[in-house]
Amino acid sequence: MKLKNKVAIITGASSGIGRAIAELYAAEGAMIAVADLDETGGTETVDIVREKGGYALFVKTDVSKAREVASMARQAMEKYGRIDILVNNAGIEGKSALTADYPEEDWDRVLAVNLKSVFLCSKYVIPEMFKNCQGAIVNISSIAGMTAFQKAPAYAASKAGIIALTRSMAIEYAPNNIRVNCICPGIIKTPMVERSTKGSLDAERKLIREEPLGRIGKPEEVANAALYLASDDSSYVTGSALVVDGGWTIK
Numbered sequence: 001m002k003l004k005n006k007v008a009i010i011t012g013a014s015s016g017i018g019r020a021i022a023e024l025y026a027a028e029g030a031m032i033a034v035a036d037l038d039e040t041g042g043t044e045t046v047d048i049v050r051e052k053g054g055y056a057l058f059v060k061t062d063v064s065k066a067r068e069v070a071s072m073a074r075q076a077m078e079k080y081g082r083i084d085i086l087v088n089n090a091g092i093e094g095k096s097a098l099t100a101d102y103p104e105e106d107w108d109r110v111l112a113v114n115l116k117s118v119f120l121c122s123k124y125v126i127p128e129m130f131k132n133c134q135g136a137i138v139n140i141s142s143i144a145g146m147t148a149f150q151k152a153p154a155y156a157a158s159k160a161g162i163i164a165l166t167r168s169m170a171i172e173y174a175p176n177n178i179r180v181n182c183i184c185p186g187i188i189k190t191p192m193v194e195r196s197t198k199g200s201l202d203a204e205r206k207l208i209r210e211e212p213l214g215r216i217g218k219p220e221e222v223a224n225a226a227l228y229l230a231s232d233d234s235s236y237v238t239g240s241a242l243v244v245d246g247g248w249t250i251k
């Protein structure tokens with residue numbers, strides 16, 4: 001029970017990596033607020049947690065909108081009375097296009113959902129963490145923010161921005177005992193990756209061939225890293241970018 005009696009807001013927890021984090025945190029004793037646009041998936045995550053005896057609540061939130069994020073923090077406070085952990089996980093891949101062909105409105109949307117959301121959620125949750133004199137923020141970046149990927153300029157820029165924002169917030173809030181770290185996952189089998197492979201076994205095999213560990217990652221393997229960064233196991237870790245990529249970036 002590494003998160004006993006802690007309260008965690010997890011954005012984008014209606015599916016994929018966010019859901020795996022919600023399930024693991026709840027199993028470790030945390031009370032969860034699932035913040036997502038997808039009401040059906042969010043309710044499913046809440047049901048999964050509750051069926052296993054955990055505590056969870058769904059808060060419909062577009063993380064790119066300040067008013068909705070403020071309401072998300074308020075609803076979590078009303079329900080649980082404190083916020084200890086924030087996982088900024090919600091994200092979209094955006095269009096696949098070269099930079100010169102990338103539509104401006106898609107650029108704006110990807111930056112808003114992936115990067116501005118980290119700013120907004122942190123802006124509204126950090127004051128609540130001050131009240132407990134401690135907190136842990138875990139941002140989900142990507143290896144796309146560290147290396148070169150073609151036809152994903154907005155996604156890559158947003159994920160690199162998360163690493164920079166993580167470091168800035170880590171140094172700003174270290175005196176308040178709020179640790180801020182990020183995770184850079186590699187290719188993880190979630191609906192996001194399934195959208196890009198379109199269920200094609202060939203496309204999946206191609207990805208696997210590029211993996212030193214010879215397989216795609218599981219959402220639970222990212223969740224394990226997110227548990228480490230949220231718990232006291234990482235009490236001396238802040239400002240880090242933890243790579244969980246099966247060795248992709250060391251090739």
Ligand code: NAP
Binds near residue numbers: 015037092188
């Ligand atoms: P996913 O299964 O598509 O989950 C993303 C979740 O975020 C979905 O439930 C989605 O809801 C939600 N979301 C999208 N826009 C939102 C918004 N404006 N407000 C609130 N929620 C929103 O993808 P995933 O693979 O688990 O991705 C989770 C995070 O990991 C993302 O930040 C992603 O960039 C990052 N990541 C993933 C991989 C990978 O290989 N899977 C690798 C590196 C990093 P809808 O379904 O309604 O859109």
